[in-house]
Amino acid sequence: MRGSDERAGSLFSYIDLEARVRGDHPLRTIRRIANAALSDLSWAFAALYTDFGRPSIAPEKLLRAMLLQAFYGIRSERQLMERLEFDLLFRWFVGLGVDDPVWDHSTFSKNRDRLLEGEIAAKFLLAVLAQPQVKRLLSSDHFSVDGTLIEAWASTKSFRRKDGSDDGQGPGRNGERNFHKEKRSNETHQSTTDPQARLYKKGDGQPAKLCYIGHALMENRHGLAVGGGISQATGTAERETALALIDGRRRGRRRITLGADKAYDVERFVHDLRDRSVTPHIAVDGHLSKTGTPRKTAVDGRTTRHIGYDISQHCRKRIEEIFGWIKSSAGLAKVKLRGRDRVDAAFTLALAAYNLIRLPKLLAAPA
Incomplete structure (x- = not known):
């Protein structure tokens, strides 16, 4: 009926x-x-x-x-x-x-x-990881680190000279601007909308955008984020933040491993890890120079000969799943907040949210 x-x-x-x-x-x-x-x-x-x-x-x-x-x-x-x-x-x-x-x-x-x-977001992330049912899922020996660009809530039109000499260009609130042949850099220019955002591009052929860099430290057992945050976009920010995340996570001097991509294959960074009793499971950056000579890597056979190096290289790619979820599902591909501290809090809370959506299946799985 x-x-x-x-x-x-x-x-x-x-x-x-x-x-x-x-x-x-x-x-x-x-x-x-x-x-x-x-x-x-x-x-x-x-x-x-x-x-x-x-x-x-x-x-x-x-x-x-x-x-x-x-x-x-x-x-x-x-x-x-x-x-x-x-x-x-x-x-x-x-x-x-x-x-x-x-x-x-x-x-x-x-x-x-x-x-x-x-700073509640960072404390909440640590509180989630400290829960007994979550803590047993985490690895205490093997980690991975990476960074990703988070586009700032600011237009490139807001990137103006710090001395104010170009403030009068273009009529109206959103007037046209011609950037052709204009040299712009973070030393001479600054966004009027979000002054802490910096003009940066990830690599050659990529567009430069006003952005921050989001960092994540992942444990390799289940791919959960155990640390992270936002920094200003610079060429050394990923390596500097990686050391800070390791220092904040470690308790004692027991040797651990850290997986990372080619951007971390820098001699100074590798030495800093070894000084901290961290084995650098870093991808080898062996690109050819302009003269055709392979770049000298800082990761030698002492590390690459072990099977654990290959395992770390396989596991470290899972960190892209964290960034992918944060940008697509959590909506942080272009953050809707301004200022480094507020963007950092939103990014860190998104890391905690990623862990939480993973936990129902992980906790239900047989031991």
């Missing part, structure tokens, strides 16, 4: 959000781990708020909403608030009841900025 297309209205509705989310939904595992990590950060949240004034949005709810924004690739706070208004799954995950009002998007943004400025 054909069903009716009429909507059956009712005076009252008794909806149990907990019953509406199926028992095997991945967000159940994610929410349990996230709540445990947020509970461990209660002291950090307390330091951001005073004991008087009007109550603000609970930081735990704020952060869970930001995780949903990364999970589902929601491009704006307006759209996130709209989803929270009618999506029961979103309300359950954040901790809102069916009758609870949704926040205004501007209120959400202001409260979110307080978390971004309080």
